[in-house]
Structure formats: structure tokens, C-alpha cells
Amino acid sequence: MTHNNFPIKYYFIDNFNTKNLNNLGNNIGIIYRNYSEKPKEKDLIILKNFCKTKNYKLFLSNNIKLAMKLNLNGAYIPSFNNKINHLSYNMKKKFILLGSAHNHKEIREKKKQKVKTVFISSLFKKNKNFLGLNRFRILSSNTKLNIIALGGINKINEKKLNLINCKGFAGISYFK
Numbered sequence: 001m002t003h004n005n006f007p008i009k010y011y012f013i014d015n016f017n018t019k020n021l022n023n024l025g026n027n028i029g030i031i032y033r034n035y036s037e038k039p040k041e042k043d044l045i046i047l048k049n050f051c052k053t054k055n056y057k058l059f060l061s062n063n064i065k066l067a068m069k070l071n072l073n074g075a076y077i078p079s080f081n082n083k084i085n086h087l088s089y090n091m092k093k094k095f096i097l098l099g100s101a102h103n104h105k106e107i108r109e110k111k112k113q114k115v116k117t118v119f120i121s122s123l124f125k126k127n128k129n130f131l132g133l134n135r136f137r138i139l140s141s142n143t144k145l146n147i148i149a150l151g152g153i154n155k156i157n158e159k160k161l162n163l164i165n166c167k168g169f170a171g172i173s174y175f176k
Contacts, residue, residue: 007057008168010119010148011175014061014075016047024056024175031076031098031170044070059098064089074098082109100150102129107143115145119170122151124160126159140165 007029013020015079020157021030030037030051039060048070051058059076062084067070067075074096086097099115101107102122110118122129123136128152129135132140140147149161149169 006096006146006167009175010059010168010170012170012172014121014175015018016043016050018050020176021050021054021056024054026055028054029057029059029073029170031059031061033076033078035062039063040068041066041070044072057096058121059096063123064097068095076100077110077113077115079106084113087114098148102131104139104142107139107145111143111145117146117167118143119150120166121149123149123151123153123164124157124171127151133160137164152156 006029010029011024012031012033031138032044046059048058057073059074061070061076062081064075064159068089068091076099077097077099079100079102096117097113097115098117098119099110099113100121101110102117102120107118114168120131120136120140123131136149147162147166149166150171153169153171153174
């Protein structure tokens, strides 16, 4: 990857709780994603400062302007967001765009959005977007974007990540 110390593990959070964030280890990216309420700038600044002390990277979901204003490490563009208006923004060189996708069409959309890393789901979680190892491998092999596995990853199946082409993984329950 082109970024130094780029995270290989990503933790999705919807609120700031130091108990859940204190001892995550190294090479962690925190993605603040709360779709039920608008993020408060003061809370994000507190979270940013906490992440800085722990050497975590902080990304804000679905609000690129606010992520840039607060000088976060980057932003996360969910699969349902296919807008490209952020391409007119003057982004800093180290500002990283992450995105998620479930199929080839959404991966192409993320490329148009200039995303550098794409989260592909669902690898293990058996939901409507379930891929499994083989379909995940096929989907990830058709792109040069950095791939992050998402969906149902736990301590038991974590070793299976070596069977696929991914730079890391993301989750919620894995970190709790």
C-alpha cells in the first residue's frame, strides 16, 4: 500500500466508548458510522484526540466534508452512496477514501469515486449479501483496489482470510 502504517483491521463504531476502544492493538482503523443520528463535531473531536493518543486511524462514514474539516484520516463511503460530488473537493494528499461494495457494479462505482480501499461483504455472515470464500475471491480478483474483508469475521474463521486476496478485515463483534 502507498500509505505508511495503513490499518489492516477496521472497527465500525456508532458511539464513542473508551471501554471498547482502549486495547485494540496496533494497525487499527476506526470507522465512525451512525446512521440514526447526525455526528456532533465536538464528539468527533474528542474521538479524534483519543484515536491520536492510541495511534488509531479515524474515518467518518458518509460525510466527507466533515471528515476533511476535522482533519480526520479519511472518510468511508457506504455501498448505497454512489455520489461523486466529493471529487470536486480539494482533499489533502494523505486523506484516504474507503468504500464498501457487494458486487462488481458497486466496485466500479467505488473506483469512479476514487476510493483506494474497498470493503467487500459479506464474507462469512449469511445475510442477503453473503458471498462465501469462492465468490469473494472471484469478486476481489477483478480489481486492483485494496480489498478489506467484511462480514462475520471472528477469532475462529480469521485464519481463513489467508485463503483470499485481502489486505485486512473489518467488523464489529470481532473487537468486542
